[in-house]
């Protein structure tokens with residue numbers, strides 16, 4: 001059984017993922033308050049401008065918002081975009097201070113954005129998964145400060161869970177590479193290139209194992225988690241990804257090409273199968289991603305099947 005609408009604070013509500021989360025939660029009937037360093041021109045929510053690296057500012061923002069639920073997204077969101085020690089300190093300090101303030105001001109449901117990067121893919125020493133598709137039980141081997149900060153944020157969630165037990169419901173989610181609605185129309189993705197460029201050059205998506213998720217589907221996950229929080233195992237982690245891979249060829253072909261040694265592990269990833277399983281979110285929340293590059297880039301899919309038809313006619 002799921003529960004009704006809530007007063008929800010979303011940190012980082014003005015960001016790539018945050019705008020869709022704020023918009024989706026507001027459309028679902030929640031009262032939403034965005035807490036962000038910058039004011040966003042069009043958010044359908046009350047906005048509080050605060051720098052959450054400042055503990056007093058974080059406390060004042062949560063005291064003002066007094067949310068029943070917190071969705072914590074604010075962070076340095078891209079690896080290597082600041083010095084390593086700054087990324088580690090900033091992301092972990094923001095998370096700890098924001099959660100502490102939320103708890104102090106009566107918040108009883110808290111969902112934190114982690115990332116798949118603690119798995120350790122992209123390591124300069126090479127990396128192979130233990131198994132495919134990857135699920136929440138896979139071991140974590142972070143190799144940079146961003147990935148370590150995300151693993152630490154999951155530990156912060158675990159710490160509050162251990163401290164408060166079932167008085168507070170907590171969880172983390174690991175969104176795959178987020179595609180916001182305007183990025184389907186050609187706006188640059190987080191890595192600076194377009195979605196079509198990512199599909200055309202598999203080396204670009206190979207870095208993150210061809211994972212991705214539409215920001216609106218991630219918002220739907222957040223809504224479901226908030227409503228079901230009291231029925232979920234406390235402190236749990238969820239992968240949130242699309243039901244296909246960001247690739248024009250099956251991963252059983254592409255994974256061994258870009259991640260040597262994965263021939264046997266990836267043999268089952270035929271057709272459009274992704275490298276990440278979202279079976280847990282489906283089983284516990286009934287969540288399934290509704291969108292994929294195949295539903296959002298309709299012209300591209302038509303061109304692709306024309307290409308395959310003309311090749312098979314030869």
Ligand SMILES: NC(=O)c1ccc[n+]([C@@H]2O[C@H](COP(=O)([O-])OP(=O)(O)OC[C@H]3O[C@@H](n4cnc5c(N)ncnc54)[C@H](O)[C@@H]3O)[C@@H](O)[C@H]2O)c1
Pocket residue numbers: 011012013014015016017018035036037038050051052053072073074075076077078094113114115116174175176177178179190
């Ligand atoms: N975009 C992705 O592909 C992706 C994938 C996995 C996880 N994540 C995580 O999801 C979250 C959101 O990512 P995003 O892509 O929307 O990032 P983003 O950079 O677009 O947005 C982050 C938002 O947080 C705000 N913010 C940053 N520092 C702040 C501070 N000190 N005080 C207040 N606000 C601050 C920024 O102003 C911005 O609006 C992050 O935690 C990120 O690590 C993102």
